[in-house]
Amino acid sequence: MRKVSFSPPDITEAEIQAVTEVLRSGWITTGPVTKAFEEELARFLGVSRVVCMNSATAGMEMVLRLWGIGQGDEVITTPLTFAATVNVILHVGAKPVLVDIEPGTYHINPSLVAKAITRRTKAILAVDYGGWSADYERLLEIAEGSKNLFRPRKNTPQEWIGRILVMADAAHSLGATYKGKRVGAVADVSVFSFHAVKNLTTAEGGCVSWSERLRPYDEALERGLRLLMLHGQNKDARQKYEGGGWQYAIELPGYKCNLTDIASAIGLSQLKRYESMLAKRKAHVEAYNKHLSRFSSLIIPHNPPWEGEPSYHLYPLRVPPLWRDTLIKELAAAGIQANVHFIPLYYHPAYRFLRYRADDFPVTEAFYQGEISLPLSSAHTEEERETVIRVLGEIVSSK
Ligand SMILES: Cc1ncc(COP(=O)(O)O)c(C=O)c1O
CATH class of the missing domain: 3.90.1150.10 (Aspartate Aminotransferase, domain 1)
Incomplete structure (x- = not known):
């Protein structure tokens, strides 16, 4: 009997070659291949920058942490999702507020989101179920319309947009479009997954992108995410070896969720086709x-x-x-x-x-x-x- 697997990875000789090259190169963790993958992803999505991590879960959690979302805050999402979406809200100490999906769609119901907003709401985490984009225009309008309730936490990116963050759990939707734009360029921040069963895989992996509205904060966003994802170090491993620049500082007690060049080699190869x-x-x-x-x-x-x-x-x-x-x-x-x-x-x-x-x-x-x-x-x-x-x-x- 021939088996039909649910979602086998699409691996060709090109991926195998690309991984082999990295293995032979003398540098296997985060480095030039991850950088090239990030640049190609940014081009593909039509955004200014992309930051890769070792999963979408890590990407979502690092964004919530960067945004200063935590204890006493609420994040609105839907129950029609994987545990990761709600786990990250709990990991940062915030309260997940679940609302139903909209009839005739697979997506969070914007009218219910509007009703669920309180003074504690700091983010809406919509899920692009199955690869269909959520209705971000309506969610952004709702976030704009509730500005009067929003109290940004001082010295956090919450002050940049002065309203609830509209975030995409875009784990499923790499390559999807919404009203003429690629998902990744629409919600304030979007997080993709490259897990083994996803459309494009790095075995485990993910990335974060943000929309044009946040372009003035490109530097701060990229730096903030890179600090959080690598122990708060102000240099990555490769930078420490280059030109004798061994010194570094730990600026905050960060996390550890960087993507390796071995993984990025698979992703870069997949992105080409x-x-x-x-x-x-x-x-x-x-x-x-x-x-x-x-x-x-x-x-x-x-x-x-x-x-x-x-x-x-x-x-x-x-x-x-x-x-x-x-x-x-x-x-x-x-x-x-x-x-x-x-x-x-x-x-x-x-x-x-x-x-x-x-x-x-x-x-x-x-x-x-x-x-x-x-x-x-x-x-x-x-x-x-x-x-x-x-x-x-x-x-x-x-x-
Ligand atoms: C909707 C959704 N969000 C998030 C994730 C988590 O992705 P990752 O495994 O890359 O952390 C998944 C993974 O299956 C998912 O289906």
Whole structure:
């Protein structure tokens, strides 16, 4: 039986070569390849700068810390996400405030965000579920409109924009667009993931970008993030070896989440052919749509009502809730790995203390109960995709 993996990494000889070159180069941690990857990412996103880290989780946490968000503050997000989104809020000591997704979308509901804003709200952390951009224009308008409530913490970047930070958990959406711009250039700050199952991978990795509105603070943002991500050292390892410049200062007790050149070599290599990887994902999605829309019991994924193109990260199919779990097992028995995105946060024991219940989130709950994410990767062949379509079609027809 041929297996169809859920999201195999798309690794070619080019990535293997690039990693080998770094391994032979005499410099394997953060250095020139990471710098080149950051520059190429900035060009791809259409932003001034990009800072790479070893995960999106680290990227989001470092942004919250740089922003001076912590104890006594609130950050609004949605339960339809991975634990990382809410864990980083808890790590910095702030309170996550969860609101439902908007009907007809996979995204945080801006009207509920507006209602949830208090004097303590310091950020909105929207999730680009499945690779579709959230509705950042509306979220930015809401943040602007609530300026009168906002009390920036002194000597933090909160003073720069004088309002709630609109942040994108863009873990899924590298390459997606929103109203003519790439995600990464739209929200105030965006954080991408290069985890092994993501569209573009470095095995583990991520990066932070920011919009034009923050361009006057380019230097401060980059320096602040680089300090936080490397123990607060004012030089990275390579700078310490160059020209006898061994001296350094620890300016703050920072963290350790830099990206290595080995990892960046994979990413840089993938970025060179990323447009064609996106095109392959799109072709798989279009084939799924064409064949699966014939079944009245299935609801195929849809674009949200705002303009933009997704990055085709997930294929969230909706099936009758009573079928969901057996269907995943039947697919598995036929060698096809499916998945569910996501078990909403309110179901996890770790967040029980927040006292949310499924009833508080009717739209998320209805979506979750019937959701199946089908295998999707630029590494899948047409044959693998056709296998999924055939097997799923047989199972659904037999119901
Ligand atoms: C929505 C979302 N946010 C954040 C993350 C965390 O990404 P990373 O593993 O790079 O920290 C993930 C990873 O699966 C995710 O799905």
